[in-house]
Amino acid sequence: MAFKRMELEDWFDNYQFEVDYDIGESGVKFFTVKDLGVDLSDVQLRYGHHKGNPELRELIASGFPGLKASHVAVTSGASESIFAIMASLLGPSDNVLVEVPTYPSLYHIPQSLERDVSLYFLKYEDEFKLDIDRLAKEIRPNTKLICLTHPNNPTGSVITKVELEEVIKLVESKGIYLLMDETYRDLTFDEPLPLAATLSPKVISVSSMSKAFGVPGIRIGWVAADEWIIDSVRAVREQITICNPAPSEKIAMSILQRKDEFLKGIKANVIDNFRLMNEWIQKRDDIEWIPPKGGVVGFPRLVKDEAADDLCRLLVERYRTFVVPGYCLKMPRHFRLGYGGHKEEIINGLERLDKALRELYSTQK
Template sequence: MWFNRMTLEVWFDTHQFNVEYDIGESAVKFLTVDDLDIDLAEVALRYGHHTGDPKLKECIATQYSGLTGGQIVVTSGGSEGIFALNSALLKPGDHVVVEHPNYPSLYEIPRSLGCDVSFLPLIFENSFKPDLDRLESLITPKTKLISLTHPNNPAGSMISEDELRRVIELVEKHDVYLMFDETYRDLDFSDPLPTAASLSRKVISLSTMSKCYGLPGIRIGWLATQDQFILDSILTIREQITIANNSVGEAIALHVLERKESFLERSRTHVKKSLQLVSQWVENQPQIEWVPPVAGVVGFPRFKEEITFDPEDFYKLIAEKYKTFVIPGRCFEMDNRYFRLGFGATHDEIEQGLRNFETALGDAG
């Protein structure tokens, strides 16, 4: 097992703390402890339950029809969930199909485990929606796992419930597992999909407190599945790395999820207005085109082919000179004309960041 640094995280580590206007972030505005109205004085700073606090697990399970707290594993953010599931399920020589573009860990970890990875491409001209016939054609006798993310990061695209159910028919037909990343499910601007883990024992749902709630600092995510083998295997992996979650983070997650709708309503109201701001801006940029996001808090615009500047030079220019942050397409193994544009920050930060972007375009020519 050998890991390379993720290009995405290298870009974050290089620039994120040196900029003032972050319009590449994939979460809603980060909350503070003061925003939570929580008393943490009595939280015991001890080792916790290895699969997560039982009350927190039961609270999470209410999102999954037919599942109980015993079918939830709370993890140290969504990232540990991705690592633990892949490590528990895959061995060298296995085959994995990953929707692309996507969060890089979803394909980097299988590669590091010695697996063959095939991309299911999400195409700009097809509104970044997967071709399910193409998906089935990618499945081989060695395929062990299919990984999809909806709402998608970085594209903000969605599949329908009928399409989700067709994917589940495929994984059941071919006896493979589906990891379905539902991180942005609560920021679907229409009707959210049913939770995928509720629909089949071949599905593992992934989610986190980081994105929709603005709480990446508490490092709490989870996996949900009906499959006991998967649950036991994930526990085995966790006991070799993190063992348990941080008790303060679990207490905050429980507090917020018990008041879920009030926190989400604030996020949804903010994101809808932010998307309007960004959409109006993109429409007025002759060098940029995009597929408008239908859910989540990110989009994936691209510079038109006729630009005369190097996109990489531009991304460095706006980060270093204008203290403004977006994510280059190369961080997702995509053409660098694409870039991730986030709209979870404050409206003032978004507006100034977009002004800086436009000014930098003038500099770039």
């Protein structure tokens, strides 16, 4: 079994602390404990419930009609949810079909577990929309699980309710499962779809406090699914993390108790930043993108058919500005931009992106 490093995380670990402007981050701007006003002084630092704090599970479930706390397990980020689902659901000869581009864990984990992994690529030419007929053709006799991510990281593409229902019909007809990574659901520009796991016992929803709520450092995510899947997730995590950090669970509860109010300001800022970035890109003739419809990231590409690696390296090394090169996400002509941060930082970052693009193309002439 080989756990190789993920190129995306390698890039982050090398550069994210070395820059002045971060316009590649996949979440909203981080909060401090002080910003949140959470008093942690009474938190008992004991082992917690293995499926997560019952009050926190109730709070998560209460946000979605039809969902009960017994359908929820709280984990160390969505990352642990994904690991536990892959480790418990996929047998040695099972295939998993993963939509890409996406957060690379979704294919790295089953590859590391030596499961059979196939990839279904969203295409720029299709505006990164899901083509269900093409997806259906990729299903093999041993496929047990399909993984989709919408709103998508890095493309910002979304799935419609009709498409989601069609995919659910497809997995039900094949007797297989759908893992919907809904980490960005709360940041859909329009009304979010129902939580996918509430639509069928064949659907597993994964989500997180990391992206929409600006607290990736608390490492709290969750999975919503049929109760037997929740039990399997617990069995896996009892061998890796056992339970969640008690201070993190308290912070997550404090945010979710004021979820709507909390998200209102965040969403307004995100949409404002998106408009700014979209206008900036639309005026250019050297890069182009499919405007995102949700989340906080987009995936522009160079108009010239070449890899964006040089651009990203130049940006980070000379202009101290962080974006994510597309090779980390299996599409090298692209790079990821994030618009979840402070407006000022985005404006400064885009100015440097402009300089880097000019420098790159002037040296190529």
